[in-house]
Amino acid sequence: PLAMIAIFGKANLNCLLQGITNDELDYSVDTFNNCTLRLLKEFGVEGELSLKVYKRGFRPEAGGEVRLKIPFVKSLKAVQLVDEGKVKRIRGVSTASKVSPQILNRIVDSARGVLNDYIPDVWIYTDYFKGFKGGNSPGYAVNLVAESTLIAVDECLEVGKAAEDNLPEELGTRVAMRLLDELFYSGFVDTTHQSLVFLLMALSEKKISAVRVGRISTYTVKYLRNLRTFFGVKFQIKNCEDKIVIDEETKSEEENGYDMMKDEDDDSETKEEIPKEFPQNLIFSCWGIGFNNIAKKIL
Numbered sequence: 001p002l003a004m005i006a007i008f009g010k011a012n013l014n015c016l017l018q019g020i021t022n023d024e025l026d027y028s029v030d031t032f033n034n035c036t037l038r039l040l041k042e043f044g045v046e047g048e049l050s051l052k053v054y055k056r057g058f059r060p061e062a063g064g065e066v067r068l069k070i071p072f073v074k075s076l077k078a079v080q081l082v083d084e085g086k087v088k089r090i091r092g093v094s095t096a097s098k099v100s101p102q103i104l105n106r107i108v109d110s111a112r113g114v115l116n117d118y119i120p121d122v123w124i125y126t127d128y129f130k131g132f133k134g135g136n137s138p139g140y141a142v143n144l145v146a147e148s149t150l151i152a153v154d155e156c157l158e159v160g161k162a163a164e165d166n167l168p169e170e171l172g173t174r175v176a177m178r179l180l181d182e183l184f185y186s187g188f189v190d191t192t193h194q195s196l197v198f199l200l201m202a203l204s205e206k207k208i209s210a211v212r213v214g215r216i217s218t219y220t221v222k223y224l225r226n227l228r229t230f231f232g233v234k235f236q237i238k239n240c241e242d243k244i245v246i247d248e249e250t251k252s253e254e255e256n257g258y259d260m261m262k263d264e265d266d267d268s269e270t271k272e273e274i275p276k277e278f279p280q281n282l283i284f285s286c287w288g289i290g291f292n293n294i295a296k297k298i299l
Helices: 002-007 029-042 102-115 168-185 191-203 218-231 253-260
Strands: 013-019 050-055 064-070 090-097 122-129 139-146 151-158 208-213 236-239 282-287
Touching (some): 002 029, 002 064, 029 050, 029 064, 029 139, 090 102, 102 139, 102 168, 151 168, 191 208, 191 282
Parallel strands (some): 090 122
Antiparallel strands (some): 013 064, 050 064, 090 139, 236 282
């Protein structure tokens, strides 16, 4: 909400925020920096757009500190975020405070162990905070972003939970699987950023904006109803025309060899069905209301 108010403010926003930087309820400051700010740039927010972390803050006592800078705009431009392209690389950050630094390496190794089976270019750097920069509570977290799209996931753990839920290896594996799940079902943006994109589209200039998304969350459905109530904006939804189909001729040699070794007379075994198509994406498009910054003159 602060970012949306800031872009239509009278002056550039430059504020110091204190509190929790990583938890299990909201996406972290790393996701905001690597994904949310990039979304604002897509809609024409230009200038000094940054989020700098001075201190990390984990639950329960927080103690985090960040500086947020967002410039104002006169109006938002329409976008066509339809072609998400292929994932070229995966970047991430593993952060911790007031715990052993070796935990970060264990998280990175477990996450790379999952992601390197699909893409070789995976880089997760470690960001360890100690002393007063580590906040008031110990904890560790990891953030992953799939580039060429704007899909990001977060995982955070608090020190002091049950041992089976507090293993760094489990955290790294879980966040890697969540990223693959988002990539499998999502389009240009992940599930958590759908509402922000739809709001920016509704407030953009009086042109058609479109975005490609995957599965729709319950929160997004309610948010679309609110946009229709407050702004009178209705979205047109249609299926993507292009479908990603698995060609029967591209099966691996192991599967072909397995089929050749089967007994032709044995009809008792049931062949496991292989999905032929990936989940269908949707194209959401709307006509922007042309909302302008009333604090600035429009020439």
